[in-house]
Amino acid sequence: MSKIIDGKAVAAAVLEECRQEVEQLKARGVTPGLAVVLVGEDPASQVYVGSKVRTCGELGIHSEKIVLPTETTQEDLLAVVERLNADPAIHGILVQSPPPPHIDEEAIVRAIDPAKDVDGFHPENVAKLALEDPSGFVPCTPAGCMRLLKEAGVETKGANAVVIGRSMIVGKPMALLLMAKGSDATVTVAHSRSKDLPGICRQADIVIAAVGRPEMVKADWVREGAVVIDVGINRVEDASRKSGFRLTGDVAYPEVAPKCAAITPVPGGVGPMTIAMLMKNTLISAGRS
Ligand code: NAD
Numbered sequence: 094m095s096k097i098i099d100g101k102a103v104a105a106a107v108l109e110e111c112r113q114e115v116e117q118l119k120a121r122g123v124t125p126g127l128a129v130v131l132v133g134e135d136p137a138s139q140v141y142v143g144s145k146v147r148t149c150g151e152l153g154i155h156s157e158k159i160v161l162p163t164e165t166t167q168e169d170l171l172a173v174v175e176r177l178n179a180d181p182a183i184h185g186i187l188v189q190s191p192p193p194p195h196i197d198e199e200a201i202v203r204a205i206d207p208a209k210d211v212d213g214f215h216p217e218n219v220a221k222l223a224l225e226d227p228s229g230f231v232p233c234t235p236a237g238c239m240r241l242l243k244e245a246g247v248e249t250k251g252a253n254a255v256v257i258g259r260s261m262i263v264g265k266p267m268a269l270l271l272m273a274k275g276s277d278a279t280v281t282v283a284h285s286r287s288k289d290l291p292g293i294c295r296q297a298d299i300v301i302a303a304v305g306r307p308e309m310v311k312a313d314w315v316r317e318g319a320v321v322i323d324v325g326i327n328r329v330e331d332a333s334r335k336s337g338f339r340l341t342g343d344v345a346y347p348e349v350a351p352k353c354a355a356i357t358p359v360p361g362g363v364g365p366m367t368i369a370m371l372m373k374n375t376l377i378s379a380g381r382s
Pocket of ligand 1 (some may be wrong): 232261262284324327
């Protein structure tokens, strides 16, 4: 019988820690602040931004939501980032991805003060993660995955971990965290050009799927007793739902789960952890300020 790793419960515990940390910061005269910038009207981004701002409110974190029209220029967006960089009430800045296609996202990320880059995407923070320098910020989703592994009592030391996906947001930082001192996993990173992905996955004690392909990881890819963390969030059509779709991960959960020692569901696994770790990073930043 596999253990279902309850991301909602772990995220709630992380948020409770955050609530206490907010009180401690306020007692020191620091009100933590997060600015969330949304350019355009992407519906999924609107939902993400809304829940980030709402969670700030629930924790007593000051938040500034800046919604800019789709036609906002690179220059105007950079000016907003500069203003937030200079604002002492703001400890974390994030520009919701993806921006409209005319915006150079990389240039925007580089413009954010690395000390306020609570997404952990600025090159300085990427380097610090690779250097195992704790003065940076760890990207929220992989940080959330590590916390889930810890809470589920999964031993990473010496484990064979396979990360599927090599994005800068999930796959690469995930691999760095798993191989870092203290985690000590032996890490394989697979991607769209990997040969024999099922064979690679079958070697794994821990599988992290961060691909964006619904139910790609099948039961015969996963060895008996493996731990599976499913980062994928995919919308698939479902006529039986009022919305017309349902969310599914990158793992074929019904067939994979019975083989696993532990597995995260979608929804209710990694998803809730991402916002919780964003709040953590904002408080870390406020604490350093
Ligand atoms: P991405 O598109 O940037 O990267 C996908 C990676 O998967 C790439 O490295 C690519 O090489 C690899 N890939 C694509 N097709 C493949 C194949 N057939 N076989 C093996 N590898 C393949 O995506 P991302 O931003 O890393 O996100 C991945 C998934 O995680 C998406 O479903 C996304 O929605 C989800 N996500 C969830 C959270 C969360 O909070 N739970 C956060 C970020 C991303």
